[in-house]
Amino acid sequence: AWYGHLKYKESPLWIAILASWGIAFVEYCFQVPANRIGHYEFTAAQLKTIQEVITLIVFCVFSVVYLKEELKWNYLVGFSMMIGAVFVVFKEW
Structure with missing residues (x-):
């Protein structure tokens, strides 16, 4: 997940969790199709x-x-x- 929250330790933990999950969701939107395509070769x-x-x-x-x-x-x-x-x-x- 996202490590940017380490720079903003004063922010509430729930904001860090939501931001991390939001970023992870976007990453997975790219990673899952890439893995499906890549699995034909690797x-x-x-x-x-x-x-x-x-x-x-x-x-x-x-x-x-x-x-x-x-x-x-x-x-x-x-x-x-x-x-x-x-x-x-x-x-x-």
Whole structure:
């Protein structure tokens, strides 16, 4: 769900929940058809892997630009290890 509410901690929790669900709904309106189309070419595990990689990239940009958090070296090392996981998932063995 949406992490933008972390910047507005003074807002009521119910507003954060509604905003998060609203954004998630719009995301799913794109994700569900994309997964149906993508499943003709990719397995479910591969589709989930693609989704997670995209999510991590967007989240890194979001946390640095919007939340003003630093991208620490250990995050980058961990994400690099995930690249190895992507290779394993997509490799034809």
